Amino acid sequence: MALNRQAARIMKSIDIRIQRTPDELIDINHNQVEFLYSIRGNEAFLKHVADDFLRKKRNHETAKNS
Amino acid sequence: MKLQKILDTLTASDIQFVIIGGVALNIHGSPRVTFDSDLAIKTIDIDRVIEVLIAAGLEMVIGVNENSHPLLTTDTGNAIDFAEKSRWGFLKFVSESFELDVIYEIPVPFAVLFRDSRKIMAGRTEVRVASIEHIRVMKEKAKGSHDDEKRDIDLMDLKFIEKKIREGNDDT
Numbered sequence: 001m002a003l004n005r006q007a008a009r010i011m012k013s014i015d016i017r018i019q020r021t022p023d024e025l026i027d028i029n030h031n032q033v034e035f036l037y038s039i040r041g042n043e044a045f046l047k048h049v050a051d052d053f054l055r056k057k058r059n060h061e062t063a064k065n066s
Numbered sequence: 067m068k069l070q071k072i073l074d075t076l077t078a079s080d081i082q083f084v085i086i087g088g089v090a091l092n093i094h095g096s097p098r099v100t101f102d103s104d105l106a107i108k109t110i111d112i113d114r115v116i117e118v119l120i121a122a123g124l125e126m127v128i129g130v131n132e133n134s135h136p137l138l139t140t141d142t143g144n145a146i147d148f149a150e151k152s153r154w155g156f157l158k159f160v161s162e163s164f165e166l167d168v169i170y171e172i173p174v175p176f177a178v179l180f181r182d183s184r185k186i187m188a189g190r191t192e193v194r195v196a197s198i199e200h201i202r203v204m205k206e207k208a209k210g211s212h213d214d215e216k217r218d219i220d221l222m223d224l225k226f227i228e229k230k231i232r233e234g235n236d237d238t
Contacts, residue, residue, distance in 0.1 A: 015130070024163055036093070046097075
């Protein structure tokens with residue numbers, strides 16, 4: 001039990017650096033946004049989420065094409 | 067790979083889980099989108115979760131190299147062996163467009179987390195989302211062990227959680 005408590009205390013403190021391409025990051029964001037829409041529908045807060053995602057995507061496309 | 071497919075797969079395999087972390091916060095109304103998804107499971111289900119998720123096409127992280135880059139496997143035996151020896155308290159699965167942390171050592175007993183969770187429909191699958199109070203407990207625990215950048219995010223999330231609890235507006 002003491003071991004469990006110690007492990008819980010350091011919950012997710014392991015440093016794992018996954019290298020992602022910008023395309024992969026956009027895909028991950030897109031998946032999250034799509035999932036949230038499927039659950040919460042077109043609610044006001046999701047507009048902020050979607051706007052942020054679209055802004056990142058536009059920046060990425062611009063950088064890729066320049 | 068999509069979160070919906072993972073939730074469908076775990077449910078079809080009769081594995082109990084609760085959505086926690088950033089996605090749970092999103093479902094409670096937070097606009098901060100995270101890159102990984104977090105699920106809590108019972109310790110007893112670790113082996114089955116590994117089998118099911120690797121069969122679904124995910125790779126599991128079984129360590130990190132000196133640069134903290136992940137060592138991955140799709141070998142169920144290796145993955146289970148790592149989980150038995152590891153003291154991480156969670157399993158990390160990845161694919162090209164998806165990251166999933168499956169946490170089995172949490173500061174709230176799973177039975178309590180599950181009991182107080184909210185049922186929601188994700189597609190055609192009924193899933194459980196941690197209560198805002200339990201998300202707060204987990205965030206508080208995590209905050210103490212994170213670096214500065216992550217701690218700022220934790221504090222931002224905690225601000226949202228406190229507001230939500232003050233408003234008594236747990237609207238999942």
